Amino acid sequence: MSKINILPAKVYNRIAAGEVVERPYSVVKELVENAIDAAATEIQIYVEQGGKQLVRVVDNGSGIERDDLHAAFLPHATSKISKAEDLNDITTLGFRGEAVASIASVSKMTITSKTENGKCYRLSSDGGVLGEITEAAGEKGTEVRVEMLFFNTPVRLGFLKSDKAEEADITTFVSRFILSRSDIAFTYYVNDKKVLQSFGGGDEEAFVSVYGAETLSKCYKIDAERNGMRVRGYIGNQNFYKPNKSYQSVFLNGRYISNNTISSAVSGAYMNYLMKRQYPFYVLYIRLAPGTVDVNVHPNKSDVRFIDNRYVYGNLMKILSSVLDGNAAALEYVVQDEASNEVSNEVSQGVPKPKTLSESILGAGKAQPELGFEMMTYEQAQKEVLESKPEIPPKQKEEKDYSKMKGVTLRENIGPYTGKLRYVRPYMDKQIPIPKVKDPERLAKKFPGLHFERSYLVFGDSQTDSAPALDGAPTTETGANTDYFMENKRYLEELEEKSKQNKIEMMNCTYAGKLFNTYLVYERADELYIIDQHAAHERLIFNRLTEQMRKKETFEQQTMLVPYEIKLNAFESAFLRERMEDIRQMGFDFMEYSENLFRVYAVPLELQTIDLGRFFNDILAEINGYRAIKMEDILKDKLASAACKAAVKGGMDLTRAEIDALFALMDGDMGLKCPHGRPVVVKMTKKQLEKMFKRIV
Numbered sequence: 267m268s269k270i271n272i273l274p275a276k277v278y279n280r281i282a283a284g285e286v287v288e289r290p291y292s293v294v295k296e297l298v299e300n301a302i303d304a305a306a307t308e309i310q311i312y313v314e315q316g317g318k319q320l321v322r323v324v325d326n327g328s329g330i331e332r333d334d335l336h337a338a339f340l341p342h343a344t345s346k347i348s349k350a351e352d353l354n355d356i357t358t359l360g361f362r363g364e365a366v367a368s369i370a371s372v373s374k375m376t377i378t379s380k381t382e383n384g385k386c387y388r389l390s391s392d393g394g395v396l397g398e399i400t401e402a403a404g405e406k407g408t409e410v411r412v413e414m415l416f417f418n419t420p421v422r423l424g425f426l427k428s429d430k431a432e433e434a435d436i437t438t439f440v441s442r443f444i445l446s447r448s449d450i451a452f453t454y455y456v457n458d459k460k461v462l463q464s465f466g467g468g469d470e471e472a473f474v475s476v477y478g479a480e481t482l483s484k485c486y487k488i489d490a491e492r493n494g495m496r497v498r499g500y501i502g503n504q505n506f507y508k509p510n511k512s513y514q515s516v517f518l519n520g521r522y523i524s525n526n527t528i529s530s531a532v533s534g535a536y537m538n539y540l541m542k543r544q545y546p547f548y549v550l551y552i553r554l555a556p557g558t559v560d561v562n563v564h565p566n567k568s569d570v571r572f573i574d575n576r577y578v579y580g581n582l583m584k585i586l587s588s589v590l591d592g593n594a595a596a597l598e599y600v601v602q603d604e605a606s607n608e609v610s611n612e613v614s615q616g617v618p619k620p621k622t623l624s625e626s627i628l629g630a631g632k633a634q635p636e637l638g639f640e641m642m643t644y645e646q647a648q649k650e651v652l653e654s655k656p657e658i659p660p661k662q663k664e665e666k667d668y669s670k671m672k673g674v675t676l677r678e679n680i681g682p683y684t685g686k687l688r689y690v691r692p693y694m695d696k697q698i699p700i701p702k703v704k705d706p707e708r709l710a711k712k713f714p715g716l717h718f719e720r721s722y723l724v725f726g727d728s729q730t731d732s733a734p735a736l737d738g739a740p741t742t743e744t745g746a747n748t749d750y751f752m753e754n755k756r757y758l759e760e761l762e763e764k765s766k767q768n769k770i771e772m773m774n775c776t777y778a779g780k781l782f783n784t785y786l787v788y789e790r791a792d793e794l795y796i797i798d799q800h801a802a803h804e805r806l807i808f809n810r811l812t813e814q815m816r817k818k819e820t821f822e823q824q825t826m827l828v829p830y831e832i833k834l835n836a837f838e839s840a841f842l843r844e845r846m847e848d849i850r851q852m853g854f855d856f857m858e859y860s861e862n863l864f865r866v867y868a869v870p871l872e873l874q875t876i877d878l879g880r881f882f883n884d885i886l887a888e889i890n891g892y893r894a895i896k897m898e899d900i901l902k903d904k905l906a907s908a909a910c911k912a913a914v915k916g917g918m919d920l921t922r923a924e925i926d927a928l929f930a931l932m933d934g935d936m937g938l939k940c941p942h943g944r945p946v947v948v949k950m951t952k953k954q955l956e957k958m959f960k961r962i963v
Contacts, residue, residue: 287368289426290317290415291435296365297410298443301325306407307466308451311440315457316432318415318423326407329381335389335399338377341367370394372422373415379408393418434840437461438512439522441476441836445549446517448472461861473500473549478833485547490585490599495554495578497585501532502547504539504590509883512837513547519554521561523570528552531579535586543887552582772934777925784916786925792952799920799928801940804913806931808941811852811870811905823853823868830866830878831859834886839864841889852905873912881908906941 287293294311301309304327312322330338341364369375371394380386386404390397416423426432433456440454444464451466464475474482484506489498502508516528528550536546560571572578588595770790778787778794786797834842839862842849849856853870866878884907914920920928932938938946956962 287365287372287415289435290321290432291439293317293321293369293373293412293415294323294436295439296369297321297323297412298440300365300410301327301408302443302447302450304328304408306450309443309453311452311454312458313433313436313454313456316426316429317436318426318429318432319413321412321415322409324407324409326405329384329406329408330377330379331381331384332387332399335377335379335387336396338366339370339375339389339391339394339396367394369412372419373417374413376411376413377408378402378404378411380404380406382406428844430843431840434836437836442515442517442522444472444476445515446520446522446551459861469499469551481547486589487601488585488589488599489601492581492585493577495552495581497550497552497582499550500548501550501586501589506547507540507544508547509543509545509887510838510889511545512835512889514545515549516552517550518552518559518570519556521570522568524568525570527572527575527579528582531582532586534583535590539590543884554578770934770936772929775929777922777929780920780925782917783919786929788929794950794952794955795936796948796950797929797932798916798940798944798946799918799925800913800916801944801946802932802938803928804909804940805938805946806928807913808906808909811873811909814853822871823855824871824874825855825868826866829859832864832866832878832882834862834864836862838886838889841886873908876908876911909941 287296290313294313294317298309298311301323304325306325306327308326310322310324312320312324314320366375366377370391374390374392376388376390378386378388386402387399388402389399416426427435437454437456440452440462443450444452444462448464448469448471449466450464452462452464453460454462462475464472470482470487482500485500485502487500490496511529514529514532516523516525518525518528532546532548532550540546554572558573560573585599587593589599775788775790775795778789780786780799781796784799786799786802788795788797839858842864843858846856846858853868853873854866855868856864856866859865869876869878914924914928932946936947936949940946953962
């Protein structure tokens with residue numbers, strides 16, 4: 267009997283669906299791409315229950331003929347390509363012919379379509395089983411309804427995220443479609459509520475409909491062509507950044523992609539302007555010859571492969587660096603807005619000359635309050651560099667000729683000041699000596715107060731006495747008969763005893779003064795304690811907040827006079843919605859005011875001076891990683907940062923009453939450390955001081 271089975275279409279379509287249809291956003295992506303390829307100018311998208319219950323896409327494209335409706339549901343059926351050579355010159359978004367068949371196999375799907383001069387027809391599929399073609403009422407174009415996604419694959423259904431989280435991913439993709447095809451009017455509804463809308467009015471109108479006019483004012487609009495590669499779009503200025511990478515979009519030949527070569531080039535251009543955990547904002551449209559790009563390298567076509575990565579990297583980084591650095595080449599790359607053009611017209615009529623591009627980018631020598639130092643134009647900086655070129659002092663000694671030495675390699679020195687040759691010894695030919703490891707016996711003689719013991723790795727069952735030791739391994743008392751529970755208990759008791767030893771009686775301490783308005787000095791008998799007031803207060807605030815969080819106690823709150831607003835994208839909003847209760851347990855009165863707009867009405871009393879913008883940016887900074895760890899770990903980390911910001915600072919002049927209150931809160935614990943690991947107290951003895959002053963030897 268044959269062991270190799272030829273799978274029926276019902277089975278292999280479900281297998282293909284595992285790659286093509288990951289989640290509801292994949293359905294929206296595939297259907298909208300088909301609508302775009304059908305030359306639609308208006309596309310409507312409807313989503314219910316995160317796309318699990320319904321995904322409906324309506325377009326006014328070319329439509330599907332009656333005779334093609336059955337074929338549209340078949341695997342590998344497409345109107346985009348017809349032969350293998352077409353793969354070398356793909357200009358459409360779809361081309362594999364797998365999407366409709368894969369979606370239909372895991373849902374209840376209905377296609378209703380009408381061509382320009384034809385009638386309207388409808389065909390339904392129930393888990394891949396096709397019905398009959400019937401006449402229907404409808405306008406030119408196509409309507410696709412996908413209901414009960416994954417109804418016949420319950421395991422896959424169980425792995426989906428919450429409705430809000432799925433909606434966020436769909437919203438992100440719809441936003442990218444609006445940005446990529448600014449000539450198409452999109453309308454997007456979630457549970458019958460309009461969330462996004464564009465009118466096909468061009469790049470700027472699409473950008474504003476997604477990110478708003480305020481974001482547009484913080485970006486450079488570029489349109490550049492270099493070595494046959496065209497790059498246009500919007501990039502954030504030097505002081506505009508985001509806490510994560512969800513504000514970065516790249517469209518290559520009209521297709522949204524995520525590519526390491528491109529992201530590395532952008533990061534390299536921004537390297538000198540952004541600090542750690544800050545990410546640039548950009549929306550880039552890149553146009554390359556189709557023959558130089560392979561889009562058929564990923565099941566959902568999210569990544570591409572370039573024939574020459576260096577060509578793409580070099581051109582993109584050069585363009586962006588020129589704009590950000592204010593080079594002369596940026597004059598060709600930056601698109602001047604209408605206001606700039608009006609000023610240029612006024613110049614020809616005798617009105618004062620407008621700022622140059624370098625002046626507008628670098629600040630024209632005006633003081634920048636947010637940076638805290640004077641800036642100069644590119645031309646001024648270049649002139650200063652030339653005028654301050656260092657002079658090279660004459661050589662004091664005659665250089666030795668190393669060229670005739672045996673085993674010496676000469677290399678050309680490409681330094682800026684001299685063209686002489688330097689010698690480089692071939693270190694790789696030398697054998698680096700490895701230090702010998704001393705025996706425990708020799709170390710024990712030198713350090714009699716320490717205990718040394720060889721370590722051996724024993725293979726076998728550690729819970730039995732029959733596990734054989736390696737040859738030569740000595741038998742020790744910590745063998746199979748050791749009670750590891752008692753060993754751990756003893757270790758914890760030792761830690762507790764050590765902690766008790768760090769506590770002192772506060773009534774025996776005398777306040778001796780303070781140093782530099784930062785360190786508090788107390789003495790007790792022959793001991794001196796120096797306390798860092800910031801580290802101490804920080805630790806105490808952190809302990810109180812974490813204890814309240816652990817017990818879920820009610821925080822005392824400080825109501826804000828004006829609520830603090832946080833405007834986020836759909837991806838970030840879904841993250842905060844899932845963890846809203848956890849943030850409230852920290853003591854924040856925090857809620858969603860409208861779609862993707864959150865408001866903070868009150869903060870914990872201990873954190874009333876906190877920088878809310880930075881605090882929430884820190885939470886959102888590693889949004890992908892935070893999904894995989896416990897929320898309480900996040901909160902502890904953020905509470906440590908919040909406690910640091912809320913604590914008294916070094917240099918603050920505390921009153922004696924405040925000092926006494928801080929010392930009382932320490933409760934005599936001289937072993938405290940701040941949440942970041944720095945010591946709170948340093949202890950010195952009278953004997954140590956006398957040794958420092960040579961009073962004793």
